[in-house]
């Protein structure tokens with residue numbers, strides 16, 4: 001699994017600016033995959049950490065719909081921390097990248113646009129297993 005943190009991408013989500021409030025629109029040409037699942041994290045208590053896994057065959061785009069949080073990403077060799085805090089900026093995470101989400105601000109909402117339906121067998125939930133997986 002050759003993906004690295006260099007394969008992470010920021011996605012600019014088109015924004016329709018309006019003094020009555022802005023609109024951002026995600027159609028399928030915004031992402032390099034068809035969206036098969038949408039979910040969102042919310043009511044995250046202060047200090048909580050989400051994620052703590054990688055996926056074998058899943059692309060995800062994370063968007064801070066409200067508030068902010070940090071995403072810690074690891075490709076088995078290198079690590080990077082990215083703060084998401086804009087509802088028109090997505091973080092595209094390819095397969096086989098370890099991620100942890102933390103430092104959620106009060107009331108923040110993390111929207112996830114995923115390239116596949118939920119499959120527990122697609123998860124790697126142990127960091128040592130992840131390192132072995134990346135070694136091949």
Ligand code: TYD
Pocket residue numbers: 037039041049050051052053118
């Ligand atoms: P998980 O993906 O580990 O949460 P996060 O990475 O956001 O911290 O999922 C937590 C639990 O929710 C786990 O038991 C599986 C379940 N779940 C589903 O049933 N369907 C889903 O689409 C997701 C994302 C999670």
